[in-house]
Amino acid sequence: MDASPPRSRVRRSLTPLAAAVCAVALAGGCAGPGPAPAAAPARQGVVSRATGDLEDRYQAVIRDVLPSVVQIAAGDGLGSGIVYDDKGHIVTNAHVVGSGKTFDVSVATGEKTLKASLVSSYPEQDLAVVKLDDVPDGLRAARFGDTDAVEVGQIVLAMGSPLGLSSSVTQGIVSAVGRTVSESGSDGGTGATLADMVQTSAAINPGNSGGALVNLDSEVIGVPTLAATDPQLGGSAAPGIGFAIPVSMVRTVADQIIRYGKVTDSGRAALGITGRTVVDNEYRPAGVAIVSVVKGGGAAGAGLRSGDVITRIGEDRVTTITSLSEALAGDKPGEKVTVTYSRGDAKKTAQVTLGEV
Known part of the structure; x- marks a missing residue:
């Protein structure tokens, strides 16, 4: 699966954290044994206790959360999921379930593979919910955290089934928040543009998708979904750059699917058009041509029509359908944006009140 972070492309990988202690001995002008040698063991003891405390926290989080992370077999592919509630609902990525309707799920509470059925998939946010046909005793739902409390530098653990290793x-850290990335639609992704993603250095490999990104309070703060690839290296994985869907969006989508069987309020902004990428005389992407406008939508209300070519949303340049989606990713339905477009040889602008996807 490929995707693009703010101006690059995306897939999956890890840079582990490491801690090293360096003891430096100073010599010269100091004769005979002194207090310095005795200080080294004390310092080593402090470091050992600190390392042990961190290891204890890691192990406690793993004991708390790992039983809530499952493996999902969908056709020939494998992915991960998180137990969402005690009724057997499991949240995962839409690209994990694909077009499937039934799945084999392996849970931590037993060796027997369980059957699950699709409740609904929402590819626009790359999320889906499946439900176990029979809920086993002892199934444990994960605890979900607060997106607003996620900060750069927090230590996180990624749990799942990378490469089928259940x-x-x-482990890694939160590297950034608020990233906008776009998945490839041709490499297993849904082609969605995803806003407010959590960037992490924790490894996200094939099979991790749909699993859990967890803080040291044993709370799920995101669903690992993508990891970066470097186009200059032929699409090879870019180590230490992965992305997770924030827990606020996970809750929004999962709660609606469980309650209504589908997403009824996406919270995602839309112009109200269908479009296609157009190129200039040198065959470079140059904008999005409007194929049709939605009757009663924002673009129609602002006077845009079929044949207009959108080149900017606010200050963001638009050259492709993907860049148009990225330009709108941080906006909300009901907000107004300035759309720059060309009609024939004329350059125009319009104030568009955004609708909803």
Whole structure:
């Protein structure tokens, strides 16, 4: 699966955190034994206790959360999921379930593979909910955290089934928040543009998708979904750059699917058009041509029509359908944006009140 972070492309990988202690001995002008040598063991003891405390926290989080992370087999593919409630609902990525309707799920509470059925998939946010046909005793739902409390530098653990290795755990930090990335639609992704993503250095490999990104309070703060690839290296994985859907969006989508069987309020902004990428005389992407406008939508209300070519949303340049989606990703339905477009040889602008996807 490919995707693009703010101006690059995306897939999956890890840079582990490491701690090193360096003891430096100073010599010269100091004769005979002194207090310095005795200080080294004390310092080593402090470091050992600190390391032990961190290891204890890691192990406690793993004991708390890993039983809530499952492996999902969908056709020939494998992915991960998180137990959402005690009724057997499991949240995962839409690209994990694909077009499937039934799945084999392996849970931590037993060796027997369980059957699950699709409740609904929402590819626009790359999320889906499946439900176990029979809920086993002892199934444990995960605890979900607060997106607003996620900060750069927090230590996180990624849990899932990378490369089919079930119940695997990797670690890293929150590298950034509020990233907008776009998945490839041709490499297993849904082609969605995803806003407010959590960037992490924890490994996100094939099979991690749909699993849990967890803080040291044993709370799920995101669903690992993508990891970066470097186009200059032929699409090879870019180590230490992965992305997770924030827990606020996970809750919004999962709660609606469980309650209504579908997403009824996406919270995602739309112009109210269908469009296609157009190129200039040198065959470079140059804008999005409007194929049709939605009757009663924002673009129609602002006077845009079929044949207009959108080149900017506010200050953001628009050259492709993907860049148009990225330009709108941080906006909300009901907000107004300035759309710059060309009609024939004339350059125009319009104030468009955004609708909803």
